[in-house]
Amino acid sequence: MKKFNLFNEIIVVERSALLSAINSTKEFAITYEGALIMSDFESYPLIYRGRVLPAPVSPLAPQQSRSLNDILGHHYAIVEDDERILIKAAAAWKEILNLNIRHCDYDDSSGDGISIFADKALEDMGWHATEFNIEYRDMVNIIESSCDGILLCIEQTDPYQFSGLGFIFDKECARTHVRAFCKQQILEKLTNDPLFTKENLTDDELEAADFFGL
Secondary structure, three states, X not given: OEEEEOOOOOEEEEHHHHHHHHHOOOOEEEEOOOOEEOOOHXXXXXXXXXXXXXXXXXXXXXXXXXXXXXXHOOOOEEEEEOOEEEEEOHHHHHHHHHHHOOOOOEEEOOOOOOOOOOOHHHHHHHHHHHHHOOOHHHHHHHHHHHOOEEEEEEXXXXXXXXXXXXXXXXXXXXXXXXXXHHHHHHHHHHHHOHHHOHHHOOHHHHHHHHHOOO
């Protein structure tokens, strides 16, 4: 997976496409890759989603053009470069979090760590694996190092700050690698850890071992 750190990344949007979306008065979104989309908003990691309504017309006040900062919001740092719009979105993280949290594959945005996968097959593995003290973070490390996807995040080192959402593009890769990892870890515990000898296993641990074919 690629780490898309909003502190470092600049989202490049085509000016004409953005103005067209704004002038449509319809809801639109900007993906992390700078694409403009008008539907299927929960299929992509987004950095903006909204609808721009025209200002009411008053015969007493002349129409004034609005800046892109006024339209998108002042949490977005915008530079206009000929036919490109360059956007820095780290300061809009709270808005971006709210846009994406319902359709990400896992949430690592708080200090509580990861506790659930959106994908049912992965969540079944995670739920059983915890019986053998295998944490979701252990499984996510495997996914992030082996499979295609995006970790949409803000991360800085001084002072250290991290908050992120994971989007797994290749679910089958994630399922295959997580299952193999959990099976290997559980087998090692069953073989070498006195706390997990067959005669000492609880019913839930027996069920988990059976789930992984052990």
